[in-house]
Amino acid sequence: MKIASYEDEATAYVLVYSIADKRSFRKACDQLQRLRDEENNTCxxxxxxxxxxxxxxxxxxxxxxxxxxxxxxxxxxxxSATWKHNVDELLVGTLKQIRLYESAIEKAEQEAKASGKRKQKKKTRSHTSTYRSFRRATKRFFGRLTGKGEDAGVDRTCEDLYAPLPSKNY
Incomplete structure (x- = not known):
């Protein structure tokens, strides 16, 4: 089944690929990019x-x-579904991410009500976030070029399923 049929109802997405199949990884990355490219998709x-x-x-x-x-x-x-390795962490982490997302939406709605302003549909990129994005891309590029550290250019919070998602800086 295609993801498109569930997009209006989704609170979170779990994209799974096989580490033994490069093609499945590319497909998952394509879906990841497509989901993030959609306007205001921060789930x-x-x-x-x-x-x-x-x-x-x-x-x-x-x-x-x-x-x-x-x-x-x-x-x-x-x-590993076979070894049941990290399966519980994935399920609990997914629930935690949904709760963090919903509480962030609730907080934003309360702040919008309190300030009396209507929530804008499309955010503009600030100078600071553009600079941060450029700096991050540059650091990642030179890290890959020089091969310094296995995790050069990787956001350390990407593996912490209990931490909030980083802000959208791309």
Missing amino acids: PIILVGNKMDLARAREVSMHDGKIAASDFCSKFVET
Whole structure:
């Protein structure tokens, strides 16, 4: 079934790919980009690398998954349904992300009511966020170029399913 039929009702998305299949990773990344490119789509998205038990057949590195999640302000986790590794963390983390998202929406609505202003449909990018985005992209580029650190250019919070999503800076 296509994701499009659920988009109006979704509170969060869990995009799963096989670590042993590069094509499934590309498809998940395409969906991730499509979801984030939609106007005002700030709901939680968790990118899940499944089949950790097939380590010898791995085609997608953990670092690639982290980079993709970090680039699109999403969360990342690797699981194994066979070993039941990180499955509980994924479910609890998804629920936590939904609760954080809903409380942020509620808080924004209360602030909008209190200030008497109507919520704008489309946000404009501030000078600070543009600078931050450029700085982050530059740091990621040089980190990859020089190979400094395995996680060069990765937002460290992408793996913390209990932390709020970073702000949308792309």
